[in-house]
Amino acid sequence: MYYTVPNTTLGVAMHVIYADVVWFINLAMDCVLLVIAGWMAKRPVRWRRIISGGAMGACYSMILFVPVLSPLTTWPGKVVMSMLMVLVAIPVRTLLEYLRVCSLFYFAAFVLAGAALALHFAIPGATLAGGTMALANGVNFVGQLGVFALMIAVPVGVVVIYSAIGWSRRKQNEAGVLYRVRVNFFEKSVEFIGLADTGNRLRDPVSRRPVCLVEARVIAQLLPEDMGQGLVSAPSLSNWLLGLEDNYSRRMTVIPYRSAGGREQWTVALRPDAVTIEQGDHWQQAPPCLLAIQQNPLSVEGEFKAILHTDLLMGDDSLENHSNPPGNQHSVAHTAAPTLDSSSHESGRRCR
Incomplete structure (x- = not known):
């Protein structure tokens, strides 16, 4: 200068x-x-x-x-x-x-x-x-x-x-709220991204198992092709539920819940064989849970396909951790998940 x-x-x-x-x-x-x-x-x-x-x-x-x-x-x-x-x-x-x-x-x-x-x-x-x-x-x-x-x-x-x-x-x-999730059901397996949301307090009123919300297109990959296509295209879950085979209908549960707006609704939940969640450099077995079927997308941007109950992240101490398979990292979604609660109901109805 x-x-x-x-x-x-x-x-x-x-x-x-x-x-x-x-x-x-x-x-x-x-x-x-x-x-x-x-x-x-x-x-x-x-x-x-x-x-x-x-x-x-x-x-x-x-x-x-x-x-x-x-x-x-x-x-x-x-x-x-x-x-x-x-x-x-x-x-x-x-x-x-x-x-x-x-x-x-x-x-x-x-x-x-x-x-x-x-x-x-x-x-x-x-x-x-x-x-x-x-x-x-x-x-x-x-x-x-x-x-x-x-x-x-x-x-x-x-x-x-x-x-x-x-x-x-x-x-x-x-970065800590999005997780890779693997679900096993009968002889099929599917992986997707789940959002851990503290607002999800939904539990099965009978078994008290935590309930996760999963998009229908993900659940369809765990079912036979005709059942999966019927689930995605069904106008309502009740019509689809009546047409299931016995061995699949026994793994379904009706879950009543109350949304953030206070409106009481119900949905159909699937009882998987196993759910594992990627945490850090390993896969951890989640405690027994239910997967509630959601016919509408949970993320506008499509960055996650499920809303996880936070209890699933605690893991199941009775099971050993699994090795971590290779995979890509995923970004965090910015869509807020709805608050769900099952406290207003005393019992659920099993589908037989």
Whole structure:
């Protein structure tokens, strides 16, 4: 950053650099980067340490005015200084945490620099993109990459980082609510994605087994082809239920429930042979449960096919865990599941 001042004596323009201005700008930028890195790392922000770290970076920028010390401005020197700044400014407990904070510091620096560079080239005109402002008496104020672009880039970069971190944290919080589920019924098996919902308190009034809601197209894959097609195309579950064979009808149960709106309804539930849920790097056997058939899609985006009862995630201690088969990871759905409750009913009806 410098001022261009016409020299009337020599008839040429002179570049006048104000070291104090350069120092304060570097102090402010370094403090902003350290605060952002500390926030992303969820470390306490102590302003005395932040200012101390920023002052180290600002003093380091003064080396540019000392040609003898120019070797210290190489990439290794910049990396060492930035790591020292982080060490002074942000309290850490372990080496791994320190390296993580350093990487977040560099990430914040790249985002802010990218925002400044984008503004530098995106907005035409000498005032912002060139970083030049005409002043009185023929004096030009010039900043590298555009001082004004940098002033705009700081809040823009902070907003971008804040939004990205918020989105990432939401994804991490939601990552624990979607599970891969495998259901065995007679000699067939099917896998699908289930959403664990704390609002699902539905239980069979007779056996007190937890009840999961599963789309009819998934249940159809566990049935013979004609029964499965009949289930998907049936106008109502009652008509489909009357046409089942005895060995299948004995595995069905009528479940009464009350939806979030208070309306009392009923559905047909299937009693599977086994249900296993992928948890981490293994498959865990779920306790005995029922799968209530839902003819309408449970997720608008189609990201899950079932709403799981949270009791299923506790597992069945009497059974051993199974090995984890290969499979793709799935993203989290954003569709809220309805609250279900069976407390208003005392008994269910078995289909024989």
